[in-house]
Amino acid sequence: MTVKQILKDNHSILLKKWFQATIDTYPAQSAKILGKDVDRFDNPVGAVTRETLEDILHLLADDYTADTLEKALDPVIRIRAVQAFSAAEAVSFIFALKNIGETIMDSAFAREFDRMVDQVVLAGFNRLMKCREDIFLLKATESKRRIHAAFERAGLVQELKEEDLLGSKKS
Amino acid sequence: MADELTPDELLDKIDYGADSGNWMDTTKSVQIRPGMYCYAAKAESVETLGLPNARPWNPVEEDWKLPDDWQQILHEGIKVRLERFRTFKIFMDVCVRCGACADKCHFFLGTGDPKNMPVLRAELLRSVYRNDFTTAGKILQNIPGGQRLGGNRPLTIDVLKEMWYYFFQCTECRRCSVFCPYGIDTAEITIMARELFNLIGLNIDWIATPVSNCYQTGNHLGIQPHAFKDMLEFFVEDLEDITGVDCTPNFQKKGADILFITPSGDVFADPGTYTCQGYLILFKYLKDKYGLDVTWSTYASEGGNFGFFTSHETMKRLNAKMYAEAKRLGVKWILGGECGHMWRVIHQYMDTMNGPADFLEVPVNPITGTRFDNAASTKMVHITEFTADLIKHGKLELDKGRNANRIMTFHDSCNPARGMGLLDEPRYVIKSVCDNFYEMPPNTIRENTFCCGSGSGLNAGENMELRMAGALPRATALKHVHEKYGVNTLGTICAIDRAALTTLCEYWVPDVEVAGVHELVGNALILPGEKERTEDLRMEPLPGCEEEE
Numbered sequence: 001m002t003v004k005q006i007l008k009d010n011h012s013i014l015l016k017k018w019f020q021a022t023i024d025t026y027p028a029q030s031a032k033i034l035g036k037d038v039d040r041f042d043n044p045v046g047a048v049t050r051e052t053l054e055d056i057l058h059l060l061a062d063d064y065t066a067d068t069l070e071k072a073l074d075p076v077i078r079i080r081a082v083q084a085f086s087a088a089e090a091v092s093f094i095f096a097l098k099n100i101g102e103t104i105m106d107s108a109f110a111r112e113f114d115r116m117v118d119q120v121v122l123a124g125f126n127r128l129m130k131c132r133e134d135i136f137l138l139k140a141t142e143s144k145r146r147i148h149a150a151f152e153r154a155g156l157v158q159e160l161k162e163e164d165l166l167g168s169k170k171s
Numbered sequence: 172m173a174d175e176l177t178p179d180e181l182l183d184k185i186d187y188g189a190d191s192g193n194w195m196d197t198t199k200s201v202q203i204r205p206g207m208y209c210y211a212a213k214a215e216s217v218e219t220l221g222l223p224n225a226r227p228w229n230p231v232e233e234d235w236k237l238p239d240d241w242q243q244i245l246h247e248g249i250k251v252r253l254e255r256f257r258t259f260k261i262f263m264d265v266c267v268r269c270g271a272c273a274d275k276c277h278f279f280l281g282t283g284d285p286k287n288m289p290v291l292r293a294e295l296l297r298s299v300y301r302n303d304f305t306t307a308g309k310i311l312q313n314i315p316g317g318q319r320l321g322g323n324r325p326l327t328i329d330v331l332k333e334m335w336y337y338f339f340q341c342t343e344c345r346r347c348s349v350f351c352p353y354g355i356d357t358a359e360i361t362i363m364a365r366e367l368f369n370l371i372g373l374n375i376d377w378i379a380t381p382v383s384n385c386y387q388t389g390n391h392l393g394i395q396p397h398a399f400k401d402m403l404e405f406f407v408e409d410l411e412d413i414t415g416v417d418c419t420p421n422f423q424k425k426g427a428d429i430l431f432i433t434p435s436g437d438v439f440a441d442p443g444t445y446t447c448q449g450y451l452i453l454f455k456y457l458k459d460k461y462g463l464d465v466t467w468s469t470y471a472s473e474g475g476n477f478g479f480f481t482s483h484e485t486m487k488r489l490n491a492k493m494y495a496e497a498k499r500l501g502v503k504w505i506l507g508g509e510c511g512h513m514w515r516v517i518h519q520y521m522d523t524m525n526g527p528a529d530f531l532e533v534p535v536n537p538i539t540g541t542r543f544d545n546a547a548s549t550k551m552v553h554i555t556e557f558t559a560d561l562i563k564h565g566k567l568e569l570d571k572g573r574n575a576n577r578i579m580t581f582h583d584s585c586n587p588a589r590g591m592g593l594l595d596e597p598r599y600v601i602k603s604v605c606d607n608f609y610e611m612p613p614n615t616i617r618e619n620t621f622c623c624g625s626g627s628g629l630n631a632g633e634n635m636e637l638r639m640a641g642a643l644p645r646a647t648a649l650k651h652v653h654e655k656y657g658v659n660t661l662g663t664i665c666a667i668d669r670a671a672l673t674t675l676c677e678y679w680v681p682d683v684e685v686a687g688v689h690e691l692v693g694n695a696l697i698l699p700g701e702k703e704r705t706e707d708l709r710m711e712p713l714p715g716c717e718e719e720e
Contacts, residue, residue, distance in 0.1 A: 029194075029285035033274045041612045042274065044647040045283060078679070082639040083282055084204060135206075135639065138674050139632045145441070 003105070003112050007061035010104050017103075018053050021096035022076075025089065045079060052076035060116055069123035074131075077124055081131035091124040194291055195298065195324055203230050203336055206636030209629065212379030217372060219383040220485065224372025230335070235328075241371045242326050246303060248370045252363055253304065259363050262355045263300045266290065272347035272357065277622045278340050281640035286337050289347035289357040295334045296364055298324040335373055338364040340637060342629055343480070343512075344585035344622035361627075366482045374481060378628035381477045385489050389472045390435035396469035402438050403467065406448050413710065415702030418455040420467050423500065427466035428537065430497050433508025433554075434475040436666030437687075443669040445708040446509055446687025452696055453558065453689065456567070459699045461538045465506065471496035474513040475666065479520075480628040487524040490516055493551075494525050504534040505551040509687050511626060511665030514553060515590035522548045539564040553587070555664055555688055559596040562603045569695040573707065574605040575714040577660045577691065580652050581610070582645065582672060583620035584665035594618070597664050597688050604695035609656040615648035625671035638671065639678050646679030653680050661685050 007014065023035040023046065033043070040047030055072045080090040094117060101113040208230050217225035228236045238244065253260045272289040274280065279287040286292060301308040302323035311317030312325070324330050343358035351357075368374060384393035394402075403420060410418045421427055431454070437447040457463040471492050478485035497505050507517065522528075531550035534543040541560045543552045561567050579601055587593040594617050602608050615621050624641025652658040661672055661683050672685045694707050705716040712718065 026283040027285050029288075030279070030283045033279075034283055039612075039614060041615050041644065041648050041651075044280060044643050048647070079281075079640075079643060082206075082636040082643075084207075084284060134678055135635050138639075138678060139635050141677070142632050142674060 001109075003109050003116070004061050006105050006109060007057060007113075011057055011061070013104065014057055014097075014100060015050070015054055017100045018057070018093075018097055019050050021100065022049055022053065022093040025085070025093055048075045048079060056120060060120070064119075066119065066123055066126075069120055070127045073120070073124050073127050077127040078131050081128055082135065087125075087128060087132075090128050091121060094121045094124050193319070194286065194294065195319060195322065203332070205231070205633075207340065207634055208336060208637075209339060209375035209377050209631045209634050212372070212374040212376045216376065216379040216383035217374065219387055220379075220481075222369055222372070222374070222481075222485075226372065228372070230332075235332070235373070237328075237371050237373075241331075244370050245326060245331075245367055248367045249300065249304065252366070253300075256359075256363070258356065258359055262293070262357075262360055263297055263304075265353050266293065266297065266355055267353075268294075269352065271350045271352060272355075275347045275350050276341075277344070277346070277624055277644045278342075278637070278641045281624065281643035282340075282637070284340075286333075287340055289341075292337050292341060293355075293357055293360045294322065295330070295337060296360060298322055299326045299330065299334075302326075334364060335368060338368070339375060339629065340641075342585070342622045342624065342626035342641070344626060345589045346585070346619065346622065349589065349618055362479075365480060369482050369485075375628065375631070377631040378477050378480045381475075381628075382481055382485060382489065385473050385475075385477065389470055389492070390438075391473055391475060391477065392435055392439055394435065394439060394472075396472070399435075399438060399469045399472050403447075403451070406444065406451060409710070410448055410451060410708075413706050413708065414452070414698055414704060416455060416698045416700055418451040418698075420451055420454060421465065422467050422469060424464065424466035425500050427464040427500060427502050429463070429465045429504060429506045430471070430500055430502040431465050431467055431506045431508065432471050432474045432493055434510040434513060434666035435473045436475070436670060437508055438472075440666070440670050442673065442685055442690070442709075443666050443687060445690040445693070446669065448708045449687065449689030449691070449693030450508060450554070452693040452698060456696055456698055457538065457561075461566070463537060466500060466502065468496045468500070474508055474510045476513060476516045477628055479512055479516050483520075483524075486516060486520065490521055491525050493521075494528050494531075497528070497550075498530050503532045504546075505531070506554055506557055507551050508554050509664040509666065509689060511584040511586040511667055512590075513586075514593070515586040517549055517551050518591035521551070536560050538566050553591075553593055553596070555593065555596040555600050558689070558692060559599045559603075562600060567692075568697045569604055569692075570697055571604055571606055571695055572715070573694045573704065573713050574691050575607075577605050577686070578607040578609070578656065578658050579605050579660050579662050579691075580608070580649065580656075580658045581616070582623070582649075582661055582663045582668060583616055584663060584668050585620060585622050585626060587664055588620050589618055593664075597662070600688050601662050601691060604691045609652050609658055611648040611652050615644065621645040621648065623665075623668050623671040623675060625674075626667055630667050630671050635674075639675070642671075642675040642679065645672075646675055649676070649683060650680045653683055659683055662688055662691070664688050 023031045026034055034046045036043055052075045059068055059072055097117045098114050102110050211228050211230055214225040214227050224238055226236050268290055276287055276289050301321060302312055302325055308321055308323045311321040312323055338361050341361040343361050345358045348356045381391035385391055388395060407419050437443040454465040476486055476489045478489040528550045533547045534552045539560050546552050581598055581601060610616060621644040625638045669685055669687055676683045690708055705713055707713055
C-alpha cells in the first residue's frame with residue numbers, strides 16, 4: 001500500500017470532505033448556495049472549486065510537479081484572489097487536506113501525505129501571487145491605455161506604440 | 172409518494188451549527204475593502220451640477236463629512252420617494268424573502284458575499300423603511316427585541332455606510348428581477364438608494380465626474396467639440412488608408428434625415444473606436460447608394476447617461492440635449508449607436524421625462540419602408556434594428572469572408588436585452604457578416620444574460636477585484652465556448668462592455684478579443700469604389716492577406 005494508492009481508493013470521500021471544507025471558508029449563508037451541485041453556469045464558484053480539487057487529487061495520486069500543481073490550482077485560486085480573503089485565507093483551504101488525510105490513513109502515511117500537501121500549498125501561494133500581480137497589471141494596463149491613447153491622439157507619441165508601453169505584461 | 176421527506180429526513184435538514192452572525196449586525200461587515208469600492212466624487216464635479224454637500228471625502232476614513240441633519244434629510248428623501256414612486260413603495264412592502272433572486276446576481280455568485288444576494292442587499296434599505304415608515308415597525312421598536320424580530324434597523328452611520336458599500340456593488344442589471352415571482356425590480360431599489368446618497372453628497376467619482384463633464388462639455392470625458400471632430404477625422408484618414416474611400420461625416424447638418432448619437436466611448440476608447448469606424452462606413456455606403464443623409468453632433472455627443480446612476484433629475488437634464496439637438500437640426504428621427512444603459516433611459520424614461528417629441532416623425536427607414544412602431548413614441552431607433560432591417564431587405568452588399576478569422580459569440584448587454592428586449596437583431600447582424608457563430612449556454616444569454624460586472628458607473632480601475640469577481644459568471648460561460656468551439660471574439664453592443672469585457676478577457680479568458688457588432692459590419696460592407704482591402708479596421712491583415720513568415 002502506498003499513499004498514492006490510498007488516495008486513489010479514497011478519492012470520493014476525500015473530494016467530498018475537501019470540497020465541503022473549502023466551501024465552508026465562505027460565510028455560512030453563502031456556503032449553502034455555493035455548495036450546491038447544480039448547473040456550472042448557475043454556480044461557477046461551486047463547479048470550478050469541485051473540478052479543481054478533483055484535478056489536484058488526481059495529480060497527487062499520480063505524477064506531479066510544482067508546475068503541474070500550480071497550473072491545476074489556477075481556476076480556484078484565480079477566483080479566491082479577487083474575493084474577500086486575505087492571502088492566508090485564500091490558500092488556507094489546501095491545509096484542510098491534512099486533517100482530512102489523517103482521518104483515512106495511519107500516521108506513517110499521514111506524514112508523507114502532509115509533505116505532499118505542503119507542496120500543493122507552495123504551488124497555491126505561487127499562483128495566488130501571480131493572480132494578484134495580474135490584478136495590479138490590469139489596473140496599470142487600463143490606466144496606461146487611457147493615458148497613451150490621449151497622448152497618441154494629441155500627436156505626442158508617434159513612435160511609441162501601445163505594445164511597447166504594455167511590454168511589461170509579456171515578462 | 173417517494174418524493175416526500177420523512178420526519179427524520181426533515182430533522183436532518185435542521186442546522187444545529189453555530190450561528191454565523193446576523194445580517195442586521197453591522198459591526199463586522201462595514202469593512203470598506205480596497206479593490207471593492209470606487210473613489211468618492213470630486214467636490215468640483217458635485218458643485219458643477221449644483222448637488223448638495225460638495226466636499227472632499229474618503230470612504231475609508233471614519234468621518235464622511237456629512238451634514239449634521241443627514242438622518243433627517245434621508246428620512247425626508249425616503250418619504251418623498253415613497254409618495255412619488257409607486258414602484259418603490261411596492262418593492263419596499265411586497266418582498267416575502269423567498270430567495271428566488273439570491274443566487275441570480277453575478278456579484279453574489281462571484282464574491283460569495285451574502286450581502287450581495289439581491290434580497291439581502293435590498294433588505295439593507297428595507298430594514299430602515301420598516302423601522303421608520305411602517306406601523307408594525309414603529310410598534311416593534313418600542314419592545315425589547317422587537318427590532319430584530321421585525322427586521323427593523325434605525326438609520327445609524329454604520330447602516331448608512333453598509334448601504335453605500337453594497338448599493339455600489341450592484342450594476343442595476345436586473346437579472347434578479349427576471350426570477351422574482353413578484354416582479355420586484357431590484358435595480359430600481361438601487362436607483363433609489365443612490366438617489367438618496369446624492370442628497371447628502373455620497374456619489375462616486377466614476378459617476379459624478381462623467382456627469383459633470385457631460386453637463387458642461389457634452390460628453391463623459393469632457394472632450395471639447397473640436398477634439399471630438401478631430402477624432403472622427405482621424406478615423407476618416409485611417410478608413411481612407413484601409414478602403415480608399417473618403418468617409419467624412421456630417422456635423423450639425425441642418426435638415427439631415429437622421430441625427431446619429433452614440434456613446435462617446437466609441438469615439439475615444441479602444442476597441443469601441445473600431446465600432447465607430449464601422450458606423451462611418453455604413454453611413455457613407457447609405458449616402459452613396461441611397462442618398463441617406465445622416466448627421467453627427469458635437470453638442471449631443473454623448474449617448475450614455477450617467478445621470479441615470481445619480482438621480483432622475485440629473486438623468487433628465489442630460490437626456491434633454493438629444494431632443495434639443497434633434498429639434499434644432501430639424502431631422503426626422505434619431506438613430507442611436509451601440510450602447511447599454513443609454514437604451515434603458517431612452518426606452519423606459521426618455522418619453523415621459525422629455526417627451527413627447529411631437530416635432531419628430533415616427534421613424535421610417537426610407538430605404539426599406541420599414542416603420543419602427545416600437546420607437547413610435549421615443550422616435551429613436553437602435554442601430555442594430557436599423558442595420559438588421561437593411562440586411563433583411565438585401566440593401567447591403569457584404570463580404571463575410573473578411574470576418575472569416577472571427578469565431579464569434581454574443582454577450583447580451585443587460586439594458587438592451589432586459590431593458591428593451593433587443594435580443595435577435597444583433598445576432599441576425601452578426602450572422603449576416605460572419606459565418607462562425609456559437610451561443611453561450613442558454614442560462615447565461617438573452618433575458619438571462621450575466622452582466623459584465625462593470626455597469627452602472629462601476630467601470631473604475633480602483634475596484635478591479637469587484638469587477639473581476641462580478642465578471643466570473645460571464646467569464647465561465649465565455650471560457651466554455653472558447654474551449655468547446657474555439658470562440659476567439661466576443662461580440663457586444665455596449666460601450667462599457669467593450670471596455671470592461673476586454674479587461675475581463677485578459678484576466679479570465681486571455682485568448683478572446685472583444686468587438687462591437689458594427690466593427691464586423693464595417694469590415695464586411697463593400698463600399699462603392701473601394702480599393703481591394705487587405706486590412707481590417709484594426710489594420711490587421713484580412714483573412715487570406717497574411718504575410719508569409
